[in-house]
Amino acid sequence: MEDGTRKVAGIRNVLAEEERLANLIADSITPKLVPSIEVLPWRKTQVLAVEVYPSSNRPHYLTRLGPEQGLFVRVGSTNRRADSFLIEEMRRYNRISSFDEQPMPQLNSEGIDFRAASEFFKPARKLTAHGLQTLKLTAAYQGKTVPTVGGILLFGSDRLNYFPDAWIQVGRFAGRDRRRLVDSKEVRSYLPAAAEEAIGFLQKHMTREAVIGPVKRVDQWTYPVVAVREAIMNAIVHADYAQQGAPIRVALFDDRLEVENPGLLPFGLTIEDIRKGVSKLRNRVLGRVFQELGLIEHWGSGIQRMTAACQDRGLAAPHFEEIGTHFRVTLSSKRIHEPPTDSRDQAILSALAASGGQGRSTARIAKEIGMSPRATRTRLASLVERGLVVEIGSGPQDPHRRYHSASDSA
Template sequence: MTLYIEELLKRTEGKTLEFKRNLSSAANIMKTLVAFANSAGGILVIGVEDKTKVVIGVENPLDEEERLCSIIADSIEPRLVPNVELTAWHDKTLLSVEVFPSGLRPHWMKNQGESSGVYVRLGSTNRQADRELVAELKRSAEGIAFDELPLPQFSSDNIDVKAAQKLFVENRQLDEEALLTLKILTREQGRLVPTIGGVLLFGGKAREMHFPDAWVQCGRFLGKDKADIFDHTEIIDHLPVAVERVMEFLKKHAMRGADLSGIRRRDVWSIPLGILREVVINAVVHADYSQIGAPIRVAFFDDRIEIENPGILFPGLTIEDICRGVSKLRNRVIARVFREIGLIEQWGSGIPRIFKEAEESDLPAPEIKEIGMRLRFIVFLAESHVLKKAEKQIPEQVTEQVSEQVKRLLFCLKGQRLKGREIMDGLGFKHRPTFLYDYLQPALQKGLVEMTQPESPKSPVQKYYLSEKGKAFLMTKGMNNAK
């Protein structure tokens, strides 16, 4: 255990590790043990300064060990039996408590009761669980998937079978037997009724009625925060279709490349579509749809895309686990349907594939965080990454080619300094995102256009004008007759 303590002292506090100076804050220690048991387990080391990690040891270790075991027995329900050990560390003694993920969850603080005394571990903090999360902990301990539960208030007619059939291969007919096998439908007291998963997947109006928060909120923000949003949409399609709608939104706001081949035009996206598709699918499949007021959210910033789904990690899992490919399904019905229609290849393979693809594409490694009662996946973008990669594969003289959109913008600015709105009017545009991503930003990135207020890109008095490079381009490319 001494060597193990040495390794623990090198780590920072997190989901499965906490340090405490002594037993003076017994209530907080009990909350940590409860949270460990309800989440992914963990180790609490007593006798270490939690901020500096200076080892101070435990005075009267045998007495403190007995006192700690008594407090655990008196404070936590159902009964929790962790592994409590005394460990010599140089000339000091440490008290460690190892808690394993419990099959009796949820555990709670006895003095607070089951309704308000349940805690889970989020990062290095303990969070009080609400009613929905307590129910989720119970289901996970009993091996019950939320989306397999029946909805007896609805009938089989509430499932849009035609919409479902379009998504399956032609040789898979969704007759009654197939719908029961997929657990889109189930039998309840002699009646054929939809499951929660069936309604979430193909419920139509029934889903809107019973799960009004099962939708996807997408937003494109200017800059690196949420101060300035210029486009958003709400996606309420059937879940498999919603994945495609999210990808369409992301593509809409991704930069399109010019003619890089010199022979034919092709689109070059500045966002890693393969990675993002995997992340979106993961969010839809693993979301906790029992949470109220918590849609899936997709936020597109200039330097990253954040995808959040309601629900913390499934009990027993850590971020390190899912990065290694460990998978536990919260929504078995949704996951099986996604696999049947080809959206999922293999259980647990998606997250490792995302990190591998990011590495192979020379992109920053994505980040996964538990934020409140949500899981956030952050995909970082490399500036013009795909465009630069494509340019390396073509002759040098072609890389300076400029799209017809940028040529039109340059001609509009010839001899003038204009505001963005004035340029749009000159080009006959009303759709600002198209102007920004197909015209203005490519011109700025190529150094053909400059700003009068470069230190304040969003200034209301901002104007744009041709750089010396832009002027030279017009002269050498014979743009005087451009339309």
């Protein structure tokens, strides 16, 4: 294709070029790579189509540079030389194993804080030594039971000694860049609790006051909590903990929230794939434990749930990108359209607008719109999450809890 005009120039001696290309691939790449090369007619000329399928012998490298210097990966529109950690991850991926499933033979089973692990699993089930093995928090190694990488990452008594970057750095910046840090926190809790701790920090900086009738404080999150939680949970579960030098980072700016974790997308997965719900779990032990603890749902559903939550609030869909050897999710605070509502939602909003600023109870709204109190509560929760309705009350069980139209708080 010609530069500038994008005109397909084609190849004059297509058979000779096909042979030259096949020889170049065979002589330059180790282990041997056998792509599909096809001659295709295009109008009055011909082109060569080359299709490379996933290889069982990967990773492949440039023969003249060797296996350590000649291995490159595609990041966005650039080619990047793979470092030792990325090369090892490629080899693990080809062995159909994950980093967090590997045993740590230098430790014994006492390396896991069994009491802490049991507390996390208490709502789900009683954790036993056999349960640790079933979850692959421990593994058999040369006749003894040792913790796995995942076991130490999740519940290791001295986990930060072995994985010093397995924590979350959260920061609030003034403006739209990193020049002025207003507040920050280092979240070094066990990973199953780290996400909620990070969210708690963000909520402190994402709230605003609204006045409805008597002056009362109403917490209205800038971003849907569902989307924030999914972004942070995904970062924890999909981070590449074999990398060294940077923790998971969560940065809140005036106009956006960035959640960044070490590690590119797993091999063979594209940003377009994850938007469609396709998922390849990098850390199987972490994913299995988080799912059993109810911290994540089905693998691959988090991205779509995050996107839906933002769009329901009238915000842009999350932006995904690979930067260096990291993956970043960006949530924008700019509203691009009004949150969508259906006839039931409109009926609720109309009922609240007719209250004259006095608000309505769940029972009163349910009666006015002809729905059951349970279905009405579900609708109200969604409207509150989308910022269309404001809830006033001391808690879910407050009998005097009332709902107001968000427009009344202006």
